[in-house]
Amino acid sequence: MNSSGVRSVATIVARDDGRGGTALPVLESDGPLALRRTRGSGAEARVMLVGAMSGPLGGDHFTVRARVEEGARLSVGSAAATIALPGQTKGEARYDVRLDVADQAELHWLPEQLISAQGSDLYVTTRIELAATARLVLREEQVLGRVGEEPGRLTSRLTVRVAGQAVLDQELACGPGAPGGWDGPAVLAGHRAVGQLIVVRPEFAAEPVPARALGEGASVVPLAGPAALVTAVAPDALRLRRLLDEALASLVRM
């Protein structure tokens, strides 16, 4: 890790305000990670992550933490895609997301895409801890390279725990220097956009979603726990979003 990179930690705490709404007692921006409260709907507080600078660059280490306390409802989005770029120095960049959702609380974490630009090297970790009755909708989309560009190196690990038990632990590595076969027929086969959508709801424990394929490039599956996962690959970001939106709509109807 390069010590000259930017270190930045942004924090959100969402709390039931006792009047049917959600307060944000902590909303701490830091350097390039700027948080803005925007108009929410009903009981939900809404926060927009605004990239005040571009990044992360090689050597940078960004962390976003959110805690949704008992009974609170938080929705987080981002104003634009995040672009991983090469830095002045050759170091790896890190982006860590840590989310904690308490009982009866709900988090919607729906950022825009992460774009891996040529020459960049980024390691993303997303760890989510949910209490037994917490609810979650989380989307993660990776776009390998800007238009007509080779991707950088991108590794992303996503871990979701419900009541202390891991229901999903996956790492996808792609781009130059990633373990072999990442662009081959078992992993991405030339697709340049890949995404996951995870929905956690206590009801899924008794009534898991039925597993199904959505065309050739996506599937909806019940995980071993109260959660459903959509996995999708597509030629580009637009078609990926369409697949994930379609899958989310079908899950919300259930």
Added chain:
Amino acid sequence: MSRAALLVLADGRFPAGGHAHSGGAEAAVKAGRISGAASLADFCRGRLQTAGSVAAALAAAAALGIDPVALDRAADARTPSPALRVAARKLGRQLMRAARATWPSAELDALAREFPKGAHQPVVLGLAARAAGLGPVDAAYCAAYESVSGPATATVRLLSLDPFDATGVLARLAPETDRVVDRAVEAARRVVDEGVDALPAGSAPLLEIGAEIHAGWPVRLFAS
């Protein structure tokens, strides 16, 4: 330790039911993503580095004596596709029968009681290696090699690929298999102190999606 026991466990004729599974190759052939030796090699390399590396680390950890129930849960979290979880447990149950008959062991008996429908195959494989007097490196080699030998053999049947070409693919993957095994054993040793989060978690989106597409076919040559 008997080196010959490794040959018995790794032998394709060991009666553990692996021949009925293609490791995702049948779906990839149907989708046109495997069409010959070159694309088979690319498929196998991707599978080795994702599912293969996870299986190798699970097997090594089980061979080291890590709690198999915790390993089985870690395997579930690393296998989002229910079709693949079912396949892994079926294979685990079949391997369990063969292993208990071959190398009777109280640990295998206990795991069979804990998971009557079968534990994830790599976990059973690691315990079977342990029962056979083998170590974590042996167990990881079996798992890593199986992750590519299954698809290669299946592709010979699916595409009428020349068996010499398929074996050539496996031989050329040998140095990469060595490296995957080294890292898997290293990760398994870390599990002793750090818990199962230290296991690798490599994922392959098209293996996951392809497994669900394949599970929906009315007629297939292979179970997975």
